[in-house]
Amino acid sequence: MALTSALRLSLACLLLCSAAPKPTCDPSACTPCPEEDPEGTTTPTAAGCCPPCPPPCACPPYLESDCEMQGFASGRVPAGRSFYIDFARKLCTCHPAGDITCAPLCPPLPPACRAVGSPVADGCPRCVCYDEEEVAVPAGTVTTRGSQICTCPVHGGQLQCRAPGSEE
Secondary structure (H helix, E strand, O other): OHHHHHHHHHHHHHHHHHHOOOOOOOHHHOOOOOOOOOOOOOOOOOOOOOOOOOOOEEOOHHHHHHHHHOOOOOOEEOOOOEEEEOOOOEEEEEOOOOOEEEEEOOOOOOOOOOOEEOOOOOOOOEEEEEOOOOOEEEOOOEEEEOOEEEEOOOOOEEOEEEOOOOOO
């Protein structure tokens, strides 16, 4: 009889416990991962339904100085953060899996480019023409050299100059 009562009591507990409302997970209640945690060990709470913070990426030795110059002195970049390399011609990003990938920011050069240079401050190579002083003129532009009007063809190469009002 005592066994039957204990079984009934256990069954009642199981039924009541399973009938209790389960807590719902609200992802908007998760706190963002802190950037001050260089080891990535902090886990957001909110009733345990938030995902753990992804680990930061370790800067490879050849990128350590770039990482340090851009504020990642510990040599670790938080997941989702980016930094520039190669005179800001490439953007490197730390991914949640812990790897760093870098992508060029400069547009690709056309295959028909006849001369290549960096005529603008962004440092990206472009099709150009060079004048007598070896100054790079961007392809597809018109400029003046003394009293002449000069045009650089769209694929670069030789700067083509003429006197104003003369026919080509």
